[in-house]
Amino acid sequence: MTALRKFFSKKLQYSEPLARADDANGHALLSFFGEDGAAELEGLYAREHLGIVTLELKDYYSLRSPDQDILGPKIMDTLEYEAVREIPNIFHHARFLFSERIGFCCVFLAFIITEDVVAFANATQLFRIQVRERINKNLLSTTNGIGDVLAGHAYIPPRRQGPFSEVVFKAYCHSRRFASQPKELSSLPLYDEFRWILEKGKISTLYQPVIDFQHGDVIGWEAFSRGPRGGFFEPPQTLFQLAAELGCTFDLETLCRDKALQGLGPIGPHQKLFLNNFCNDASAPGFSASQLLDIIAPHGLTPQNVVLEFAERQGFRDMNLFYKAIENFRREGFAIAIDDVGSGDSSLHNLTQIRPDYIKIDISLIDGIDSNPYHRSMVETLVFLAGKLNASIIAVGIETDTELSSLVSMGVDGGQGNLIGPPAPAVSAKSVTIPAKAWYTPANTAGWHTFSPVRELVRPTCSVSPGTTVKEVKAMLADQLPQTSVAVVNACRPVGLLMQYTMDRHLSTQFGMSLYYHREVGRIMDSAPLVVDVETSVEEAAKAAMAREGTKIYDDILVTEKGRLIGAVSVQGMLDKLAEMQVELAKGANPLSGLPGNVVIEHEIEKRVKKRLTCGMIYVDLDNFKVYNDVFGFDRGDKIILLTARTLTRAVAEKGDARDFVGHVGGDDFIVLAEPDNVPAICDRVLELFAAEVPSLYRNEDIQRGYIVGKGRDGHIRKYSLVSLSLAVLDCSFDERFSMGRLSERVADVKKRAKDIEGNSCIREPFASS
Numbered sequence: 001m002t003a004l005r006k007f008f009s010k011k012l013q014y015s016e017p018l019a020r021a022d023d024a025n026g027h028a029l030l031s032f033f034g035e036d037g038a039a040e041l042e043g044l045y046a047r048e049h050l051g052i053v054t055l056e057l058k059d060y061y062s063l064r065s066p067d068q069d070i071l072g073p074k075i076m077d078t079l080e081y082e083a084v085r086e087i088p089n090i091f092h093h094a095r096f097l098f099s100e101r102i103g104f105c106c107v108f109l110a111f112i113i114t115e116d117v118v119a120f121a122n123a124t125q126l127f128r129i130q131v132r133e134r135i136n137k138n139l140l141s142t143t144n145g146i147g148d149v150l151a152g153h154a155y156i157p158p159r160r161q162g163p164f165s166e167v168v169f170k171a172y173c174h175s176r177r178f179a180s181q182p183k184e185l186s187s188l189p190l191y192d193e194f195r196w197i198l199e200k201g202k203i204s205t206l207y208q209p210v211i212d213f214q215h216g217d218v219i220g221w222e223a224f225s226r227g228p229r230g231g232f233f234e235p236p237q238t239l240f241q242l243a244a245e246l247g248c249t250f251d252l253e254t255l256c257r258d259k260a261l262q263g264l265g266p267i268g269p270h271q272k273l274f275l276n277n278f279c280n281d282a283s284a285p286g287f288s289a290s291q292l293l294d295i296i297a298p299h300g301l302t303p304q305n306v307v308l309e310f311a312e313r314q315g316f317r318d319m320n321l322f323y324k325a326i327e328n329f330r331r332e333g334f335a336i337a338i339d340d341v342g343s344g345d346s347s348l349h350n351l352t353q354i355r356p357d358y359i360k361i362d363i364s365l366i367d368g369i370d371s372n373p374y375h376r377s378m379v380e381t382l383v384f385l386a387g388k389l390n391a392s393i394i395a396v397g398i399e400t401d402t403e404l405s406s407l408v409s410m411g412v413d414g415g416q417g418n419l420i421g422p423p424a425p426a427v428s429a430k431s432v433t434i435p436a437k438a439w440y441t442p443a444n445t446a447g448w449h450t451f452s453p454v455r456e457l458v459r460p461t462c463s464v465s466p467g468t469t470v471k472e473v474k475a476m477l478a479d480q481l482p483q484t485s486v487a488v489v490n491a492c493r494p495v496g497l498l499m500q501y502t503m504d505r506h507l508s509t510q511f512g513m514s515l516y517y518h519r520e521v522g523r524i525m526d527s528a529p530l531v532v533d534v535e536t537s538v539e540e541a542a543k544a545a546m547a548r549e550g551t552k553i554y555d556d557i558l559v560t561e562k563g564r565l566i567g568a569v570s571v572q573g574m575l576d577k578l579a580e581m582q583v584e585l586a587k588g589a590n591p592l593s594g595l596p597g598n599v600v601i602e603h604e605i606e607k608r609v610k611k612r613l614t615c616g617m618i619y620v621d622l623d624n625f626k627v628y629n630d631v632f633g634f635d636r637g638d639k640i641i642l643l644t645a646r647t648l649t650r651a652v653a654e655k656g657d658a659r660d661f662v663g664h665v666g667g668d669d670f671i672v673l674a675e676p677d678n679v680p681a682i683c684d685r686v687l688e689l690f691a692a693e694v695p696s697l698y699r700n701e702d703i704q705r706g707y708i709v710g711k712g713r714d715g716h717i718r719k720y721s722l723v724s725l726s727l728a729v730l731d732c733s734f735d736e737r738f739s740m741g742r743l744s745e746r747v748a749d750v751k752k753r754a755k756d757i758e759g760n761s762c763i764r765e766p767f768a769s770s
Contacts (some may be wrong), residue, residue, distance in 0.1 A: 016621045020435035039714045041097070041110060050156040051094055051120050052168075053109040054102075054175040055083055055131065058148040075135075079149070080107045083131050089134065089237050090127045093119040094352050106176065117155050119232055122190040124153040126238050129245045152179030192231065194242050198252060199526050202228050206261045206423035209430075210274065210394060212414045213407070216432040220272030220307065223260035240278045250287070251281045261299045265427060274337060289327060289332040292308070303333030307358060311339045320508045323353050341398070342378055350552050351389065351413070353501075359386050365396030366417070370402035376410070377579045383411050387555060388546055409594075454541050454569050455534045457577055458559045461568035462486040466495065466522045470507070473498060474520050485556045485568060488525050492564045496522065497529035499555050526552065534561045538581075542574045592638060593645035595664035602740075604661050604673055609734040616679035619728040619747050620648065620686070623755055627710035627720045632697075638721060639697055641668060646690045648672060655681035661708060675733060683727050687760045698722060726754035729764035 044050060057079060070202050080099055087109070089095050094111040102108045128151035135149065152175035156167055197203065207221040227233030233242075236256075243252040257275055264273055279287060289303075296306060308329060326336055337358035338351065342365045351359070361382060369375045379395075386393045395407045398417030407415060420432055462476055466485050473486050477500050488496035498521055506512050506524045516524055530548060532541050545557055556568040590597050596604075608615055622644065629637035645662075648670055652660045660674040660682070674682055695703050702708050707719040728751035730743075746767050754763045 051111040051113045055107040131177040150179040206422040209421040210416045222274040225256035289328045307335040309337040370406040458567035496525035498525040590664040601663040618672040620670040623724045625668045651685035724760045727762040730767040
């Protein structure tokens with residue numbers, strides 16, 4: 001099969017005239033799909049309407065020439081990846097089957113057509129536009145060039161054209177011939193429909209409420225534009241993709257904005273309309289704050305009522321011009337939101353340059369956040385960054401109660417989604433009941449700190465002397481992609497740092513080239529960069545980086561060993577590392593309390609053993625908890641568990657210090673590892689807080705008589721006191737004879753004697769390793 005593929009990969013390269021559509025060529029084409037794929041496709045041919053799409057890069061051979069053995073396949077990998085990624089957004093009238101690489105430069109996509117063939121043909125052209133846009137972003141960074149995508153399509157009706165191998169090859173040839181022929185979009189059926197929509201204003205608007213998580217009130221609505229219902233252009237992405245190809249994005253955006261304003265109706269003085277912006281040209285006529293002021297005024301709106309929303313993946317032709325335009329909008333009082341943050345196209349640099357008022361977390365991170373530790377860690381990081389940027393975090397796509405409660409507990413500021421309110425033709429200001437904050441401990445502040453050194457993240461960096469010119473630095477960075485900074489050193493010791501975006505910002509000013517291009521780098525470098533030793537922990541370095549002034553918060557960190565520069569660490573790399581460690585920690589966290597579980601507890605104990613650190617180990621157990629659970633149910637039992645977690649964490653925060661640790665063994669068992677001097681105050685505060693709070697989880701009559709009636713472990717009905725805490729405290733002085741087995745025995749013994757005492761109790765004893 002391999003030899004056959006190599007032979008036909010050359011034969012199947014497109015050229016005129018096309019190879020005859022005979023059975024041999026058809027079988028050669030099918031060989032690329034493998035036996036199972038070919039059999040599946042032939043089976044579908046018997047009963048389904050099939051469609052194929054071929055994609056190829058018009059300039060493939062010129063783009064691959066610098067490193068043809070390596071770069072060529074990478075380009076095609078990108079083409080296939082971006083194509084498959086975009087299929088769900090475009091082909092609403094067909095079901096995707098599979099993709100396959102044919103030869104060196106063609107991607108073959110197979111579909112079952114579920115509706116009319118014309119819709120499938122129209123989708124193919126929009127598909128070409130979108131895939132071209134996506135792949136060119138990648139080509140610019142890898143080849144410094146751009147290419148054009150050729151897309152063709154063909155229709156295969158069920159069992160009407162002869163042997164399947166011959167039919168599929170005919171369709172393949174037809175598709176590639178169609179792709180190679182020059183076409184005017186105005187000649188396609190979809191063009192006339194698009195012009196009709198634009199000229200007749202056939203756009204409708206749906207409004208989805210955005211609520212704040214503090215009170216549950218509606219703070220605004222996001223406006224979603226739709227084409228004619230049930231038509232090919234109903235999804236907004238198809239409208240804007242064709243508009244971009246025709247060069248009329250701003251015309252379409254103006255129509256959508258006007259429709260959104262007309263349908264809004266009266267809103268409160270502090271409520272907001274979130275308007276999506278798709279235009280990627282900041283110099284477009286009408287992209288100005290003054291014109292927008294004139295447009296919103298007749299609708300009774302002020303700039304404080306409007307939020308301009310831009311997608312994070314949106315690429316502007318001139319980013320510096322865009323940043324200036326954003327500043328003009330902000331000066332007039334308009335707020336700025338960045339959407340799709342966390343979608344995979346993230347740019348920390350853009351966030352710091354734009355400094356948005358709102359950061360909207362992409363739906364991909366919200367989906368399953370209540371159970372996905374990776375998503376939770378990423379959202380934690382974004383909440384932290386938003387605090388540094390003084391921005392509000394909004395979660396998009398909330399579908400379940402557990403997602404909502406998780407986001408509220410994590411400190412997210414607001415949200416939108418079908419759970420809160422689906423997009424609707426009219427605005428609704430109905431408030432939402434916000435769930436009480438569950439006891440949530442972020443993975444990076446749960447008492448477990450990482451001591452991984454930045455050494456693990458150091459990468460080589462360019463270095464220059466203070467006398468190097470800016471011109472030389474710019475050339476150096478251009479030749480050494482993906483380097484984005486240079487360290488300025490004197491006798492191997494760092495004296496400055498220059499980030500590429502800082503250099504570009506200086507050079508892009510009106511007289512920047514004249515002032516700086518031929519001058520020493522010292523004129524524009526940061527002469528006080530953040531420098532850390534190679535053994536500094538990642539956590540400490542990240543805290544230092546986040547403590548810098550806003551304009552430097554995402555600059556690289558220089559790393560030294562014995563005072564000599566050895567490399568640099570990017571903030572993005574540190575955040576990725578912290579997120580990775582948070583994921584590992586979150587995997588072992590208790591799903592109810594959010595406190596670290598047994599894996600981390602054992603790590604904390606082993607750390608103290610290894611360093612011979614004395615500590616007070618407080619083992620916490622609930623008395624009469626099983627009976628309470630049986631009488632009141634598991635939901636109320638969970639509230640007792642959460643109360644205990646909250647009590648322990650608060651007591652340690654108030655009476656302990658940063659070295660103390662709280663963990664959740666499981667069920668109704670907890671553990672605290674504290675400095676010996678802190679133990680008495682912590683224990684007293686725990687018992688005090690618990691005694692004050694636990695009555696709120698009982699009925700009045702239970703509190704008055706001081707007991708409940710329930711069935712014990714022996715099956716007998718009797719009276720049981722209210723739930724209380726037993727604290728078994730061991731003063732541990734670890735030595736080489738320590739064993740976990742011996743520790744467990746001593747804990748069990750002391751805990752038993754504590755539980756024999758009625759009500760809240762505490763017994764403290766020394767622990768001998770032998």
